[in-house]
Amino acid sequence: MTTQFPSLSPAQKKELSDIAQRIVAPGKGILAADESTGTMSNRLQKINVENTEENRRTFRDLLFSAVDPNCIGGIIFFHETLYQKSDKGVLFPQVIKDKGIVVGIKVDKGTAGLNGTDGEMTTQGLDGLSERCAQYKKDGCDFAKWRCVLKISDACPSALAIAENANVLARYASICQQNGLVPIVEPEILPDGDHDLLRTQYVTEKVLAATYKALNDHHVYLEGTLLKPNMVTAGHSCPKKFTPQEVGMATVTALRRTVPAAVPGITFLSGGQSEEEATQNLNAMNQTALHRPWKLSFSYGRALQPLPSPPGKARPPTRRRHRMPSPPEPRAMVWPPRESTQRSAVLTRPPCSPCTQLTTSTN
Incomplete structure (x- = not known):
């Protein structure tokens, strides 16, 4: 016999729903600034800047000061970032909140091998998650992100990998909601391989169907969640190239078959695409x-933070403020966007230019 035991009060549900709606308000998306120290090292090496805590802080200060709240609804932080301060001595979460942007935090602990599979993985971090979420809520966060990774090959993803990662995502989402955080559910299917568009669509549908079955089993309140999936694209080594229209149709078709209408928004990861490709496909x-x-928007990291190498002698990040244009009224995208001139050793264009072209109206 099925018995219902309410897990969230009406007030908790309203808070979660309101937060999710703020993040995906029309014309807005998410800036994924949750790069780990190791990832930041790779970013800074490209511009010959030393990976020190101060340089990371300076880069983030530059990035956050340039963010326009008209096109960014939420920013995902890394743990280190949450406790760093701007040049004015203000904690970064407060800097972001003063702009009316929602603060989020990455809470997973990375991937680990899944025994008995062909190199497949699960995600760690459930131990102590409730306590960490409670502390992050006190420290100013209102949503969280957890990434699971699956791959496509002749034998992958296996039924075990799909079920395991779906269950981990559901458990994480339930814990987040109990602590007042909106969970971003991210089952990423890697684009490595030579599989075509139809193969990716098929796997995406299977993964999302299992994920939402698990979310239902764990009594997750869907109106207080967001989904961060991959776009349905062919593998990087696929010899056939597909148009943005084909990618868009395959992606929306997969979502319509698997994602409940109760989910307020779907914010896509860029999956290693260039800012041009990610924007055109979205x-x-x-x-x-x-x-x-649902609202279809973005949760981009690299696609919003291009770091071209500066000419001449490299120097540490210098603070130059960029004024981003306000987003136009929803309309068909005009590509390419206006070229910008190099103005900083770190950031050479407004980081949110793709979102100024975004149309997020539902049909």
């Missing part, structure tokens, strides 16, 4: 003739 999704009951 725009194509929002232009499809298919009905879309």
Whole structure:
């Protein structure tokens, strides 16, 4: 016999729903600034800047000061970032909140091998998660992110990997909601391989179906969640190239078959795509003739933070403020965007230029 034991009060549900709606308000998306220390090292090496805590702080200060709240609804922080301060001595979470942007935090502890599979993985970090979420809520966070990774090959993803990662995501989401954090559910299917568009669509549907079955089993309140999936694209080694319109149609079709309408928004990861590719594909999704009951937006990291190498002698990040243009009224995207001139050793264009072209209206 099925018995219902309410896990969230009406007040808790309203708070979670309101936070999710703020993040995916029309024309807005998420800036994924949750790079680990190791990832930041790779970023800074490209511009010959030493990976020190001060340089990381300076880079983040530059990035956050340039963010326009008209096109960014939420920013995902790394643990270190949450406790760093701006040049004015203000904690970064407060800097972001003063702009009316929601603060989020990465809470997973990375991946680990899944025994008995062909190199597949699960994600660690459930131990102590409730206590960490409670502390992050006190420290100013209102949403969280947890990434699971699956791959496509002749034998992958296996049923075990799909079920394990779906269950981990559901457990994480339930714990987050109990502590007042909106969970971003991220089952990423890696684009490595030579599989075509139809193969990716099929796997995406299987993974998302299992994920939402697990979320239901764990009594997760869907109106207080967001989904961060991969776009349905062919593998990087696939000899056939697909248009943004084909990618958009395949992605929206997969979502319509698996994601409940109760989910307020879907914020796509860029998956290693260039800012141009990621923007064109997202725009194509929002232009499809298919009905879309959720807002379709972005949760980009690299696609919003290009770091071209500066000419001449490298120097540490210098603070130069960039004024980002306000987003236009929703319309078909015009590509390419206006070229910008180099103005800083670290950031050479407004980091949110793709979002100024974004149409997020539902059909």
